[in-house]
Amino acid sequence: MAKTATKARSTTGRKPVQKFVYGFEEGGAEMRALLGGKGAGVAEMTKAGMPVPPGFTITTQACLTYLGSGGFPGGMLEEVRHHLRSLEERAGKRLGDEHNPLLVSVRSGAAFSMPGMMDTVLNLGLNRQTLEGLAERTGDRRFALDAYRRFIQMYGRIVLGIEPELFDTELEQAKQSAQVSSDAEL
Known part of the structure; x- marks a missing residue:
């Protein structure tokens, strides 16, 4: 039951x-x-x-x-x-703490599996201030920036309904300008 x-x-x-x-x-x-x-x-x-x-x-x-x-x-x-x-x-850690930020994932779910239908937002808790704390704690600013970029992309697409192509186009242009091939290299 x-x-x-x-x-x-x-x-x-x-x-x-x-x-x-x-x-x-x-x-x-x-x-x-x-x-x-x-x-x-x-x-x-x-x-x-x-x-x-x-x-x-x-x-x-x-x-x-x-x-x-x-x-x-x-x-x-x-x-x-x-x-x-x-x-x-x-x-x-604390959500919103500039020096020791807590980051969480928000995952949607249903009683039965629906592959590809349920959305996830990772790195909730990152913003301009907590980004610096994450970079400091990990010793890897590039990692922190990439995590922040991924959060903005996921939040924009899932929560705000921004078309993913807008992010993809901007990301491709930024990679071309920086002469890199990987998102994480930006």
Whole structure:
């Protein structure tokens, strides 16, 4: 039997509040419909003791609520903030920290695999200020710049709906101007 979203008791005495965010360690294969295939899979790997970076999954119910109402479900943003603070503590980094930035990946998922249909944004947390911290921490400015470029490309395409060809054209022109063949060489 598939597990559904649990209800948490409100501390204010109001009706129970639905849970929309689960840490990787809280889920499992039986929650596939709620966590999506990737979320349930990562939860199973975490339970098995496999080396999985810490993280959390926002439920498919949160997505359905958002799509139905045009807004985030009540309490969801607070849950995300709570899990993000926990992630920062575990990683020893902070989102937006100019000297020690936390970078996260945002991956979409569904109950069943749909190769090529689900989007991913990597390096969320990079900006002009955190770029410098990443370059300093890795000792590799070119790597940091390439990670930032990839973030801008993914965010622009997936979140803002910018046509990928616009990025591709600019990137090709920049490589020609710099007389390099690889994106990472810029």
